[in-house]
Amino acid sequence: MDSVEVPHVVGRLAPSPTGAQHVGNARTYLIAWLAARSRGGRVILRIEDIDSPRVKPGAAELACADLRWLGLDWDDGPVVQSRRLELYEAALVALRERELVYPCTCSRSDVERAASAPHVENEGPVYPGTCSARRAADAAGLAGVPYAWRFRVPSRPVAFVDGFRGPVELDLREIGGDFVVWKSAGTPAYQLAVVVDDAAQEVTEVVRGDDLVASTPRQLLLYAALGLRPPAFTHVPLVVGPDGRRLAKRHGDTRLAALRAAGVQAPALLGLLAWSCGWIDQPRPVGVRDLLSVYRLQSIPREPFALRPELLRLIGYG
Ligand SMILES: [Zn+2]
DSSP: OOOOOOOOOEEEEOOOTTSOOBHHHHHHHHHHHHHHHTTTOEEEEEEOOOOGGGOOTTHHHHHHHHHHHHTOOOSEEEEEGGGOHHHHHHHHHHHHHTTOEEEEOOOHHHHHHHOOSOOBTTTBOOOOOTTTTOOGGGGGGOTTSOOEEEEOOOSSOEEEEETTTEEEEEOTTTTTSSEEEEOTTSSBOHHHHHHHHHHHTTOOEEEEEGGGTTHHHHHHHHHHHHTOOOOEEEEEOOEEOTTSSBOOGGGOOOBHHHHHHTTOOHHHHHHHHHHHTTSSSSOOOOOGGGGTTTOOGGGSOSSOEEOOHHHHHHTTOO
16 A cells, blocks of 8 residues: 655644733734644644743733634644753753853843943843853852853854745854853743754744744754754744834734724634735635635745734724
8 A cells, every 4th residue: 555645744833921912923823823734734832931930820821812712723732831841951961961051150231241242133242151161060169159051152153944034044153142041040941942842742843933033043053962853944024013113012902812802803813914924815804724725935025014003993903
């Protein structure tokens, strides 16, 4: 009997419960969901809740409700990061054993004061390497001093092919420098937790907003360091306000919960988002499953989608 190879696609939705999900998040989740489902793939839901001081009570449940309202379903999860700390710890141990990380006792203000290079937007100052002469074993002599673990970045750029943007090359020495994989508070940093989870859940394709493009070279380094196979990465343009700036409170309340409470119907929002992605020629109500056949990643405009008030009024909001 001949067996036909079925493409094995696993995508994921990974809301962070540090706040409510807004229209911009919805557009990215829709793209990520369609990227997997349009090829018969599976979808995993993960709650990225290790950024604990900023995690808001009830936000994870609200994110799940938002996704369900949109009609974006999942096969596995929610996988909750705060219940998986021992897996991240094991990855840190592996990095320490390979001398790929070192203990850093610098505070945020130490780094800001010592950094000479200009900041790249959203990335903060370049870590100047103050503690990079340390070996992993030196952590034992730091009793009582809080320290983070930093990953040594290579002295060459990291290149990858983005599913939307094409070839990307980023030099981490210019964006952030050696990066934190374990915070001084004793919790894993986003970069490490995401790599451990995506590998454990056999995610084959990460589709996310292009504000995270600078995370990808860091994560690729961690995959290589941990001997894990990386997924494909696709970064899509964000939703911005009418002023071209990232969607924020000053642009009005674009939280999905607020839209729901105002009586906006999910198909109306889906239609607006599908139109913004170039999949339908008018922003008319559609169901999420109607989009499976018209989804095309490359028809999404290269520019961010400007969410103007008249577009929200069109779907019955404001
Ligand atoms: Zn340091």
